Amino acid sequence: MINAEKLLYESVQKALVELYSLSTATITFQKTRKEFEGDFTLVTFAFTKETKKAPEQLGKELGEFLLHHNPAIAAYSVVKGFLNLSLSNAFWLTYFNAIKDLTDIGHQKENSSGKTIMLEYSSPNTNKPLHLGHVRNNLLGFSVAQILKANGHTVVKTNLVNDRGIHICKSMLAWQKFGHGETPQSAGLKGDHLVGKYYVEFDKAYKKQIEEHIAKGISKEEAEKTAPLMLEAQEMLRQWETGNTEVVKLWKTMNDWVYEGFAVTYKTLGVDFDKMYYESNTYLLGKEVVQEGLHKNVFFKKENGSIAIDLSADGLDEKIVLRSDGTSVYVTQDLGTAIERFKEFPGLEQLIYTVGNEQDYHFKVLFKILEKLGYTWAKECYHLSYGMVELPEGKMKSREGTVVDADELLQEMYDTAEATTKDLGKVEGFTEAELDELYRLVSLGALKYFILKVDPKKKMMFDPKESIDFNGHTGPFIQYTHARIKSVLRKASDMVHSDIPGIELNAIEKEIIKSIYDFESVVTEAGQFYSPALIANYTYELTKLYNRFYHEFSILKEENNDVKNFRLQLSKASAQVLSNGMALLGIKVPERM
């Protein structure tokens, strides 16, 4: 592939050697800011010391040299210490001809890097439906998987379902006590919502019991531990662990309800997994690892019989890895699961956990312990940590019902997409099925883009009172532009696909080609930083650029056939890049809207 920076780099390197005998300088280019003439900029301040020349003088001499030694450089200008270089019209046209028909532009062939990466995401609890926080997790995980594939890696998407534990027993107990045999069918509720309802019920009844105890003069802490409901839930968990048939049966029934519900939400969101893990199968893993660590003196036994590791030398604290009663804690399971995965996939080169930043500390501990145990792959474990979605009132809490429910949000988005589309009245001739498909596409485009355009590391604000926009810096804006291009292409029956001859590019056409040129490096960068936001913001820039071009210049009515044909092909290539970029976000683009 044609690489402009490399071309310039070699020329500048040569110039520095020949003009100033300077061979050790580090040369980097940046894109020329749009208020100046040029494509790439070399900052000459960096070389003033070694050459003992003023920045402007340096710029002129270098510019002059480059102009005469590199035919791809058409012009230069010097502003203060900035040498702005313009590549020739011919250079950009050659580049465009090389890429204009690529349908996989920006996407390397999957597995071309030979690297296999496991990416875990979603990992829900089976005691409540998914909310907006989970939506961010799912969209982020899915998108990062797409981006890593586009960078040539093989990606195994996994979901580790938290299907057991005290929180699950809480829903089960509340259903048993207050449910009167209610089922998703009888209640007319999605299974996950039904189970979630009883999780909230439990919390209500539990809080009431605590209050009653406190009224009797018992301390809050004591009341929380001794409330009958809590004791019953704990007893239920013990029975589950011993395999009590009745408890296990109830557990299976209610979990199945939840899975049916999740399946619907996952399908709507358009996310999927290559391999499912269930905590009910993995929660005992890691106990042998503890023994192994004890042998190696990585862990030590405390007086009360629990086993711990001292990480204070690494800036962390002491951490229990096995309780005094011999049962495992969270980190025990994660140790076991990680080791199991590397055994199961011997070629695995990286293990990524998509989990919120509230668990930053947990993963630091986990990776440090793996390292201490001598697993060399520990450094290939990565916590893809993302910020919380916050409401104006603060954090979402499932127990207290202060959450934005995923299914409700998706339905609201769908309704808005339908209403907006009908208002605009541009869907004549669409069948009912096509309309449904369009509403899904647009509503999901709006939601996904809204979430993914924000840097994953940062927390984000969501105000349920202000609906997600369909205008401006949004998914539908990009989808619309794609549909608009497709509309033009449908009308261009006489489009020729041969290479573009030497026409003169106007400023904005050149900008679009340059923007397309950037796509590949943006995909690489997004892969390095695990950041769909880079892709989102890139596609937006290209879209804005195209819309300005579309508004200022006629395509179909252009009289010069070469120019017309070029504009058609430029449009086609732009649509392709937008489509490929959006695909990396898990967003589909329509042919018409």
Next chain:
RNA sequence: GGUCCCAUAGCUCAGCUGGAUAGAGCACCGGUUUUCUAAACCGGCGGCCCUUGGUUCGAAUCCAAGUGGGGCUACCA
């Protein structure tokens, strides 16, 4: 207390790995359609880039301290 993260326009966010006059969208005000989709385009309004020091030819960006906000600091998961 310890530790980690965050702070940019009224609001939501870009600007990460130092560079030229700090950018978008929304909101608000105004304009563009006999022409390829107006979910669009153009213009206006709007900034002590939290504060103070430091490094540098150059700092929103790097370093230090402070202020404000949030997370974590369980023999819960």
